[in-house]
Amino acid sequence: MSPAETEQxxxxxxxxxxxxxSSVVASVITPAIGLSIGAIEMSSINFLVVATACGFWSVVGFIIHLFAVRLLGKLE
Known part of the structure; x- marks a missing residue:
């Protein structure tokens, strides 16, 4: 692999x-801000929906990170 291909x-x-x-950070920070300003109520069904979405995007972000790690593994 050439140096240019390695850098790419x-x-x-x-x-x-x-x-x-950024997916993981956004899925944690956005709901925290929503809770702090009162846009999301703790006792409503909206909280369950938001928590599910946050968990989903955290997992998606982690999977994308693992793809990046695997991509770098090709350098060896």
Whole structure:
């Protein structure tokens, strides 16, 4: 693998990692802000929907991160 291809692979992995990380952060920070300003009520069905969506996007972000790790594993 040429040095240029290695750098392209690193950039792709970094991009995927950024997407995965931002998915996890957004799925935690957004509901926390919603709870703090009163947009999400703790006792409503909306809280269950929001919690489910947060869990889903956290898992999606983690899976995208694992794809980035696997992509970098091709460097060896």
């Amino acid at each position: 692979l690193k950039l792709r992995a970094g991009f995927l990692n950024a997407i995965g990380s």
